[in-house]
């Protein structure tokens with residue numbers, strides 16, 4: 001434990017007052033276990049509380065838990081230190097250390113040099129976009145049929161459009177009795193709906209076949225989601241992608257569709273269409289919905 005002792009001596013602690021939490025150590029608890037519980041690194045917890053030997057933790061001791069957003073620690077570089085080593089000990093990203101401390105040459109840190117370590121910037125899970133409450137509420141009133149086997153992503157191929165206009169075109173010009181061929185439309189803000197707005201089509205409300213695929217068998221089993229825009233010319237908006245992610249996750253869960261069955265129009269009909277365009281990357285999108 002000599003190493004840990006020296007290590008903690010090298011630290012000067014700069015707690016900021018906001019959001020500090022106290023934890024009373026219970027019997028059989030370890031510093032590592034407590035650190036995990038609060039999502040901070042063991043090194044940070046130890047230095048924050050001035051503990052020289054982690055093995056001498058006793059039940060009843062009060063520990064201050066560094067708040068992830070409100071704390072930082074000053075650290076003095078010792079012989080043998082590397083930025084990567086310090087970063088992994090404190091559970092932060094090396095790139096964050098470099099950026100926060102304005103370090104120009106990461107390989108040339110000096111013994112005695114003081115750096116600031118931000119706490120809790122690493123390991124934050126990426127925020128999962130949520131469906132708007134109104135959409136979620138509307139979706140919950142619909143009893144899903146068990147026949148949906150896949151989700152097919154389309155683009156409208158028209159830069160300016162919205163679901164209501166598409167519904168009219170599909171009904172009046174294409175003669176589709178049920179109108180809007182897709183189950184869902186996600187707007188790009190180009191017309192009346194706002195960017196990322198999810199329109200629940202009549203075919204989803206009524207759990208009807210889609211009209212978005214050439215084959216009837218595919219229309220019977222495929223949920224069609226259309227993003228407004230021409231993705232041969234440019235990518236979807238980030239709000240559209242967030243809405244698509246939230247919607248797909250909801251549908252995958254409720255209709256028991258695996259992420260591997262989220263696909264595009266052109267993958268099912270490669271010679272028939274380019275939909276949803278070369279600027280929509282399915283592999284990049286699948287990364288977002290993969291559990």
Ligand SMILES: [Zn+2]
Nearest residue numbers: 154155265275
């Ligand atoms: Zn399509």
